Amino acid sequence: MNRIGQIALKEIRHILRDTRSLIIAILMPILMTFLYGYAINLDIKNIKLAIFDFDHTRASRQLAESFYNSGYFVRADAQPSLSSPETVFKQGKAHAILTILPGFEEALQSAKPFEIGLLVDGADANLAAATTSYSRIILHRLLEETLPHENMPFVNLSQLVLYNPDLKSSHFFVLGIIAVILMLISALLTSLTIAREKETGTMEQLLTTPVRPYEIIIGKVIPYIALAALDGFLVWGFGIFHFGIPMNGSIALLSAFGVIYVIAALSIGILVSTLVKTQQVAMLTTFVTTMMPSVLLSGFAFEIRNMPKFLQIITYAVPARYFVSTIRSIMLKGSGIGVLWHQALGLGVISLVLLTLAIKKFEIKVT
Amino acid sequence: MRAIEVIGLTKSYGEIKAVKDFSLSVESGEIVALAGPDGAGKTTLYRSICGLIDFDCGEVRIMGHDLQSEFESIKQVMGYMPETFSLYPDLSVEENLNFFAGIFGVKREELEERKRYLYEFSGLAPFAKRRAQHLSGGMKQKLALCCNLVHQPRVLLLDEPTRGVDPLSRRQFWEILKQLCKGGTAILVATPYMDELRHARRTILMSGGRKLAEGTAEELIASYKGTVFILPWLPPAQTIDKLAKLPNLNFQRIGGALRIRAPQGTSLDDLSGQLLEAGLEPTDLKQVSPDLEDVFVDLISQEPGVSANA
Numbered sequence: 001m002n003r004i005g006q007i008a009l010k011e012i013r014h015i016l017r018d019t020r021s022l023i024i025a026i027l028m029p030i031l032m033t034f035l036y037g038y039a040i041n042l043d044i045k046n047i048k049l050a051i052f053d054f055d056h057t058r059a060s061r062q063l064a065e066s067f068y069n070s071g072y073f074v075r076a077d078a079q080p081s082l083s084s085p086e087t088v089f090k091q092g093k094a095h096a097i098l099t100i101l102p103g104f105e106e107a108l109q110s111a112k113p114f115e116i117g118l119l120v121d122g123a124d125a126n127l128a129a130a131t132t133s134y135s136r137i138i139l140h141r142l143l144e145e146t147l148p149h150e151n152m153p154f155v156n157l158s159q160l161v162l163y164n165p166d167l168k169s170s171h172f173f174v175l176g177i178i179a180v181i182l183m184l185i186s187a188l189l190t191s192l193t194i195a196r197e198k199e200t201g202t203m204e205q206l207l208t209t210p211v212r213p214y215e216i217i218i219g220k221v222i223p224y225i226a227l228a229a230l231d232g233f234l235v236w237g238f239g240i241f242h243f244g245i246p247m248n249g250s251i252a253l254l255s256a257f258g259v260i261y262v263i264a265a266l267s268i269g270i271l272v273s274t275l276v277k278t279q280q281v282a283m284l285t286t287f288v289t290t291m292m293p294s295v296l297l298s299g300f301a302f303e304i305r306n307m308p309k310f311l312q313i314i315t316y317a318v319p320a321r322y323f324v325s326t327i328r329s330i331m332l333k334g335s336g337i338g339v340l341w342h343q344a345l346g347l348g349v350i351s352l353v354l355l356t357l358a359i360k361k362f363e364i365k366v367t
Numbered sequence: 368m369r370a371i372e373v374i375g376l377t378k379s380y381g382e383i384k385a386v387k388d389f390s391l392s393v394e395s396g397e398i399v400a401l402a403g404p405d406g407a408g409k410t411t412l413y414r415s416i417c418g419l420i421d422f423d424c425g426e427v428r429i430m431g432h433d434l435q436s437e438f439e440s441i442k443q444v445m446g447y448m449p450e451t452f453s454l455y456p457d458l459s460v461e462e463n464l465n466f467f468a469g470i471f472g473v474k475r476e477e478l479e480e481r482k483r484y485l486y487e488f489s490g491l492a493p494f495a496k497r498r499a500q501h502l503s504g505g506m507k508q509k510l511a512l513c514c515n516l517v518h519q520p521r522v523l524l525l526d527e528p529t530r531g532v533d534p535l536s537r538r539q540f541w542e543i544l545k546q547l548c549k550g551g552t553a554i555l556v557a558t559p560y561m562d563e564l565r566h567a568r569r570t571i572l573m574s575g576g577r578k579l580a581e582g583t584a585e586e587l588i589a590s591y592k593g594t595v596f597i598l599p600w601l602p603p604a605q606t607i608d609k610l611a612k613l614p615n616l617n618f619q620r621i622g623g624a625l626r627i628r629a630p631q632g633t634s635l636d637d638l639s640g641q642l643l644e645a646g647l648e649p650t651d652l653k654q655v656s657p658d659l660e661d662v663f664v665d666l667i668s669q670e671p672g673v674s675a676n677a
Contacts (some may be wrong), residue, residue: 003470010462013458014457058580201451204419205453210472211470
């Protein structure tokens with residue numbers, strides 16, 4: 001136990017004395033949070049909207065006016081031409097096209113179901129997300145104002161987003177960052193610290209002392225768990241207090257998932273460090289094995305269900321996949337273990353496998 | 368007692384046999400030097416004895432403990448200094464010492480006394496707060512040695528601890544080793560410097576993974592079968608190149624002189640004649656008594672594939 005303490009103490013000194021890395025370890029998560037959070041949270045206004053009114057009634061004109069008077073939309077320079085909507089989007093003349101087919105007023109009067117078409121340019125995901133939600137609110141408000149409540153017809157906004165069907169919100173991104181940061185700090189820094197001892201030859205010295213390999217691992221990992229937890233809470237706090245992300249679920253459950261997730265990340269770090277000899281290779285290898293999957297294959301940046309089948313299967317081996325979806329459900333939907341048990345199982349199995357491999361592979365011999 | 372005992376150790380990396388059927392023993396209170404050219408297999412031998420690498424066959428016993436079955440007990444009585452500086456550069460002298468004391472399980476109350484002793488005897492006291500990376504080469508090696516002495520080992524394995532260290536520090540380092548040896552520590556020390564071999568009780572010459580010779584300096588020199596001459600000035604480089612083609616002779620530039628190793632029984636006149644034939648007037652050529660380096664150059668030059676002019 002004393003030996004683990006000695007290793008941990010030494011590791012803390014390394015961390016505190018390497019000021020540059022420490023600043024990166026603390027500032028990077030904050031910076032990433034702001035970048036992702038703000039890129040999405042900016043107020044979206046002046047959306048260029050083309051309204052193709054084929055109804056030509058008072059009601060349809062009123063609907064168009066309420067869109068343009070909302071403050072979010074401006075008139076697009078596009079005629080209800082015969083050209084395809086894609087041409088309109090590609091030329092950048094409009095961000096969205098609202099199509100009112102004949103029969104709108106009649107439907108309102110006779111309280112019949114009716115569909116209004118909304119076509120959105122999804123190239124800018126944030127703009128597209130804002131457009132659909134604003135449109136729905138505007139339509140809903142107009143109907144409420146103009147019609148007696150009992151006569152509320154079923155007017156459906158049939159929306160179609162071109163180019164980028166899955167829309168993101170800042171909540172999703174900020175929470176996803178927690179998963180990426182935890183993975184990065186835990187795996188990258190752990191693999192670096194072990195690789196550094198190999199590179200400088202201190203591992204050779206350590207292995208001839210009575211210290212056991214598992215003591216080296218545990219002692220080294222403790223300070224990084226603390227650093228990862230600090231970063232996790234930092235981003236989490238920013239998400240809640242700065243971006244107003246709700247915390248609807250249990251903190252204890254979230255922390256439990258966090259711990260299992262960090263174990264998986266640390267194990268990857270240790271595994272990588274057993275395979276490489278230099279810090280540079282450790283950094284590259286960890287980046288490829290943790291950062292890239294955590295960003296690309298976890299549902300953080302791209303929706304898993306839109307991936308090709310074989311990629312979807314690969315995502316089951318990515319620890320971040322489980323943590324990204326879990327943290328979103330716990331915080332946004334307040335999900336409990338009853339809903340999340342299969343995620344817990346998946347993450348638990350992966351962590352266990354990785355940890356076992358890491359301990360087995362971490363050898364006492366110098367190669 | 369036999370503090371270090373190696374019997375028939377063999378280690379190969381793929382096709383290459385780094386250490387071949389190597390045996391050695393070091394008694395408590397004895398310094399044994401291991402000498403040999405780079406690539407002789409010294410580091411592989413050290414790593415095998417320390418349990419850092421698995422060897423193919425052979426046996427290693429440290430203080431009577433078998434390396435394979437009693438590795439943990441061995442760690443407590445052994446200190447190993449790797450070839451490269453292996454301490455933490457961002458930790459201070461004292462922090463490095465404390466760290467190694469901690470993992471060797473030195474008791475807190477013993478530690479202060481131990482540190483005072485080590486500081487005094489290494490001269491590191493004024494640098495206690497200095498980070499290891501800011502120490503001079505000699506100081507670094509002394510610190511590395513001290514870190515391996517905190518637990519008072521009975522056996523010290525030092526892999527070229529004086530390489531690249533200035534002559535004064537090297538002499539101080541050896542004084543420290545001699546003191547330790549008086550206290551009963553067994554020391555196996557590798558060195559690239561021939562002049563250091565006189566400090567050791569015995570010397571083992573290693574080349575190509577094998578033991579070429581072993582003995583005290585006197586024994587080794589006595590075994591030398593050859594005659595050594597010295598030409599106290601340097602002929603032009605082209606002339607030396609021409610001389611190098613002469614059979615059975617070995618030429619080595621040492622400072623401003625040329626050392627010539629000739630077969631046993633070669634007289635001054637024989638050699639002078641040979642040199643004159645090759646176009647060199649051997650003014651002031653004289654015979655000298657052989658030293659350890661002559662012995663090693665001779666032994667290594669008999670090894671296949673090894674250049675004698677190392």
